[in-house]
Amino acid sequence: MEINKVNKAVKLAANHHQGKITSIYFTACGGSLVDFYVSKYFLEAEAKTITTGWYNSSEFVNVPPAKLGEDSIVFICSHSGNTPETVEAAKIAQEKGAFTIGLTFNKNANLLNYSNAKIVYEWGNEEEVVNNPMAITLDATVKLLQNFENYQYAVDFDDGLKKIDTVISRVIRQVQPRTKKFAQVYQNETMFYVLGSGPSFGHAYGFSICSLMEMQWLNSSAIHSGEYFHGPFEVTDKNLPYILLKSLGRTRVLDERAERFLAKYAQKVEVVDAKELGLDLIDDKVSEYFSPILFYTVLCEYRAKLAAVHDHSLDVRRYMGKVEY
Missing domain, CATH: 3.40.50.10490 (Glucose-6-phosphate isomerase like protein; domain 1)
Structure with missing residues (x-):
């Protein structure tokens, strides 16, 4: 419709x-x-x-x-x-x-x-x-x-649009164990860094400001995977949690570079890989533009599990709709 x-x-x-x-x-x-x-x-x-x-x-x-x-x-x-x-x-x-x-x-x-x-x-x-x-x-x-x-590539995009719901349906079931484990492991963390690149950077930003800050009252910052090496990586250590959105497409190499560095210098790293989650079912010529659609659904599962372990409803607000602003 x-x-x-x-x-x-x-x-x-x-x-x-x-x-x-x-x-x-x-x-x-x-x-x-x-x-x-x-x-x-x-x-x-x-x-x-x-x-x-x-x-x-x-x-x-x-x-x-x-x-x-x-x-x-x-x-x-x-x-x-x-x-x-x-x-x-x-x-x-x-x-x-x-x-x-x-x-x-x-x-x-x-x-x-x-x-x-x-x-x-x-x-x-x-x-x-x-x-x-x-x-x-x-x-x-x-x-x-x-x-x-x-x-x-309009025809390839239309084909991807026909396939994306199938990918998403599988992904929701696939990520249940890992999202539950993530929430248990990181339930006491109060600060998260979220990395992404290309068309997926928007959802690194969105997960940071909406899901973590607005809905869970957690401190968070979104970092572009390429920009990570031009300042932000200086705060990297084994105590800070990172969430890396590893997309398909031309900017995947940026995410891979960040992943290699984090594997060496950090311990608390959660990688959400679009390829691992089955997005390569969609043609390579357009799959990068479907990465954010996939990440949105997966990150909704992450935030739901955090909300459950925190006993903090995703709908509760302190200021939004409560006071003048």
């Missing part, structure tokens, strides 16, 4: 722009912004004429990109559909003449009032990731690039 919504949104955008487009932007907050990272990265890596940008909604409102205009498409996501900064970002994008694609779980969302194309997605089934906003947006972005630049 989401595929039909994506196709409709892409068709509306293509008709609106009549074959001409110069920029595609992504704006949201928190986890919704994290979901957009892979699509932004995909365009940076694959687009020849289309520029892109990835913005926190509040920053987009206060500093909209100068190129934003009638030749722009803006993806905007809010799970509730009522995040004030995100709704305002959609309004500003429309006022600048951009075509807006709004994504939300809420069919009555305020966001939809400022969305030229509306995608109300399903939520809750962890084994159907094609219905989640990350996969939906990536699918739409690939289709837009195929439409405007004749992206050469």
Whole structure:
């Protein structure tokens, strides 16, 4: 069903722009912004004429990109559909003449009032990731690039989209023992470093700020696997826990280099390897863009097990929705 919504949104955008487009932007907050990272990265890596940008909604409102205009498409996501900064970002994008694609779980969302194309997605089934906003947006972005630049691997991507739920279904069962063990071993740790690269860096960042800091009140920092060797590796020792997202694709060598160093100088290291978890079922030409989709599901299992051993619900908050901010 989401595929039909994506196709409709892409068709509306293509008709609106009549074959001409110069920029595609992504704006949201928190986890919704994290979901957009892979699509932004995909365009940076694959687009020849289309520029892109990835913005926190509040920053987009206060500093909209100068190129934003009638030749722009803006993806905007809010799970509730009522995040004030995100709704305002959609309004500003429309006022600048951009075509807006709004994504939300809420069919009555305020966001939809400022969305030229509306995608109300399903939520809750962890084994159907094609219905989640990350996969939906990536699918739409690939289709837009195929439409405007004749992206050469669109067929391979569609094939991957058909396979990813099968991979995810297997992975959820596969990681149960290791995630339970991880939670038991690291239940008393209060600081985690999370490493990743390429399109997967977004989920290193997302797991750090959303799953660990927001949902478990743990200190955490996301580190790019390549940047690790340009400062952060100086704090490495045998007492600090590291989580390394080892992706498929062109930046896997960055993750492998970090893994070799950690194996030598650290003791508390958890490697989450997309290849080991079966993502190589998807064609090498596009598999790197599916790595974040896989990591999201796997890391949800890690955070759920931590929440269980901590007796700390993933839904409890101190400040969010509780006080003025």
